[in-house]
Amino acid sequence: MEKTAKTKTKKINSATLEGFEAQKVEVESSFTKGLPGFAIVGLGSQAIQESKERIKSALLNNDFEFPPLKITINLAPADLPKSGSQLDLPIALSILYHKKNIDLSEYLVLGELGLDGSLKDTNSIFPIILSLKPKKVIIPLQSAEKVSKIPGVEVYAFSHIKEFEEFEPKKVENNDFNYSHIKIEGKKYYYLENFELDFKDVLGQNQAKEAALISAAGFHNILFEGSPGVGKSMIIGRMRYILPPMSLEEILEVEKYNSLEGKEVTFKPVRPFRSPHYSSTKAAIFGGGSRGAKIGEIAFANKGMLFFDELPHFQKDVLENLRLPLQDKKVLISRVNSKIEYETDILFAAAMNPCPCGNLLSTNKECRCTELEIKRYKNRISEPLYDRIEIYLQMTEDDSKDTVSSKEMFEKILTAFEIQKGEFNANLPENYKFDMKNGAYEILKKAIVNFGLSKRSEFNLLKVAKTVANINKRNKIQKEDLLKALQFRRR
Structure with missing residues (x-):
């Protein structure tokens, strides 16, 4: 029996997303004599199966030969599910170059094809490259501006399939950030001084603004309790714009999530702010899904703020499951x-009201709640969750007109950030040794006895005290720093 002739198998490197981390995919192609056909194997999604028509049209519409052979494309590893239209380009190039000796083994190739042969960006290209950090990439020109921000990656961009007829890759220069920055130990941290929501709009509530300043400077979890209208949400909404500067790695990480969510990638050094409604499900907050694990609001808030307004109204299982990510700074989603x-x-x-009607702390309105209703309302929040909140303040009506601008507050945060050397006091390791002086240790011992502080409460207190010291341009905790931290401890 006569053997079927075949050409040499070609291999082109590409990738797919699994969750939000990238996995390498090897696009293998084989061309054999027989009835013409075009098959893609290797657990490709519907979008990948549909790529056959896009690729065939793109090649034929640009006067390229589509081989009258039996074409088999294998996406290896074969047991890994693949998805996304970014595999169009490597599949098309494997067909385009089936008779040419062009080696693409040093490149990671990604891109979607239009029917006219134009190359298009996809939401997955930027996160894939950020995750894998390959040395060289071939991508659509539309993707080049954002991908060129990733350090250590050589970008070669093309706008049309016609440009691959004679393979002459041109490198795209890496773009730098033109934002204000500070340098700490040779590393740049970027920030904006455009305060879209300014603290100067908040009249009075000096203690709450001080609590917000300390929280932002050290990345400490914060809870405001007070009647409706005292300014809880107003203050928390303005905290986003005074949060500490961001490193390049943090900006890229934030934009990775924005790209996955389909948002515009801007590379602005503004930390994310997520404020889900209290009716949100556990899966919406933490991630989930019946077929594949998907990320939730808490992941999109990474490196920024997650704000729960009307805290006791969130589902009980949401509040209880919040404890682990606040403690361990990570979440694991497991599916079959x-x-x-x-x-x-x-x-x-x-932020929360002091009672169901909200008027318990009000000096102008009468509370309509019974003691049992108030107890049930507050018992929705467990003590272990309270224990992970480092700054707590009861807010009441304030008729004063004192103001402070966000710029003034941000200057203090920059000072503290430089003393913290680009890290946050909230993330200090449990074995950290605090440096105390001027009677601070004696105050701490009295607080442990008088308030019955647990080890976690004591550690949280010292972290907040250290941030207070940093704001005041000190590294050692003094007596007044510890007393200030005690003011913001829940009793």
């Missing part, structure tokens, strides 16, 4: 077919 773990380095901010 997939497991993903993601970072949750967030500043958790919350």
Whole structure:
């Protein structure tokens, strides 16, 4: 029996997303004599199966030969589910170059094809490259501006399939950030001084503004309790714009999530702010899904703030499951077919009324709630969750007109950030040794006895005190720093 002739198998490197981390995919192509056909194997999604028509049209519409052979494309590893139209380009190039000796083995190739042969950006290209950090990439010109921000990656961009007829890759220069920055130990941290919501709009509430300043400077979790209208949400909403500067790695990480969510990638050094409604499900907050694990609001808030307004109205299982990511700074989602773990380095901010009607602390309105109703309302929040909130303040009506601008507050945060050397006091390791002086240790011992502080409460108190010291341009905790931290401790 006569053997079927075949050409040499070609291989082109590409990738797919699994959850929000990238996995390498090897596009293998084989061309054999027989009835013409075009098959893609290797657990490709519907979008990948539909790529056959896009690729065929793109090649034929640009006067390229589509081989009258039996074409088999294998996406290896074969047992890994693949998705996304970014595999169009490597599949098309494997067909285009089936008779040419062009080696693409040093490149990671990604891109979607239009029917006219134009190359298009996809939401997955930027996160894939950020995750894998390959040395060289071939991508659509539409993707080049954002991908060129990733350090250590050589970008070669094309706008049309015609440009691959004679393969002459041209490198795109890396773009730098033109934002204000500070340098700490040779590393740049970027920031904006455009305060879209300014603290100068908040009249009075000096203690609450001080609590917000300390929380933002050290990334400490914060809870405001008070009657409706005292300014809880107003203050927390303005905290986003005074949060500490961001490193390049943090900006890229934030934009990775924005790209996955389909948002515009801007590379602005503004930390994310997520404020889900209290009716949100556990899956919406933490991630989930029946077929594959998907990320939730807490992941999109990574490196920024997660704000729960009307805290006691959130579902009980949401509040209880919040404890672990606040403590361990990560969440693991396990499903039958997939497991993903993601970072949750967030500043958790919350606001709540003192009772169901909201008037318990009001000096102008009468509370309509019974003691039992108030007890049930507050018992929705467990003590372990309270224990993970480092700054707490009861707010009441304030008729004063004192103001402070966000710019003034941000200057103090920059000072503290430089003393913290680009890290946050909220993330100090449990074995950290605090440096105390001028009677601070004696105050701490009295607080432990008088308030019955647990080890976690004591550690949280010292972290807040250290941030107070940093704001005041000190590294050692003094007596007044500890007393200030005690003012913001829940009793």
